[in-house]
Amino acid sequence: MEIEIISFGQIAELINNQKIDTTGITDTETFKQHIENQFPALKSMKYKLALNKNIVQENTEIPNQATIAIMPPFSGG
Template identity: 45%
Template sequence: MEMVTHRIKIRAFGMIAEKLGADCLDLDSIPTTEVLRGYLYQQFPELEKMKFGIAINKKLVSGNQPIPNEAEVALLPPFSGG
C-alpha cells in the first residue's frame, strides 16, 4: 500500500515570518488548522502570544478547518490601518 503524504506550503508575512525565521515552509501531515496551530506553537512558542489569521488557498478561514493536500496556507498578522 502506497503511503500518501499530505503536503502543504506555508507562507508567513510580517511579524510572523520574523518569528519563524522564514517566509515559506513546506510541511507534511497537517490535516486541519487546529493541528497547524498546535505544531506552530510547539516549534515557535512566541507565536502563542500573537494573534494571526489563517488563509487557505487565498480564503480567510476561522475556527478549525480542514487543510486540503497541496494547499497554500498563509499566516497573516493582524491588519492595522485606516
Template identity: 30%
Template sequence: MTITLKYFGLLADITNTNEELFRLEKSDFTTNDLMQQLNEKYTGLQNVSFVIAVNKSITSTEINLNNNDTIALLPPFAGG
C-alpha cells in the same frame, strides 16, 4: 502531504522566514492541528494574534487541509 506556509509582518520575523514547505504525517490534518505544531515549533507565535487564510480565503473555523494547500498567517491590518 505537503502544504506551503506563508508568513507576513511580525510573523515572518518570529519564524525567520517568509515561506516554508511543511510536511504532514497524516492525511486528516486540520488548521487546529497545524496551529498546535506551529506553536510548538515557533513558541513566539503563542503571544501574537493573527488570522489564517487557506488558499487565499480567511477562515475562522477549523477546516481540513489538503495536499498542496497554501496557508497564510496574517497579522492584524492597520488602516488609515
C-alpha cells in the same frame, strides 16, 4: 502531505516562507498547534490563518499541497 507556509509582518521574522511535510495534520486547528510548538513565540501573538487565499474563521480541513498564510492583525481604510 505538503503545506506551503507564507508569513507576513512581524510573523515573517519568526517563520520564513517554507514548505513543510506534515504527516497527521489534517485541519487548521492541528496545524495551529503544530506551528505554535515549532515557534513558541506565536502563542503570545494574535494572528489569522488563510487557507488557499481564504481567511479561516473556524476549523477547516487542509487539502494536500495547500498554502497557508499566517498573518498578523491588520486594518483597512
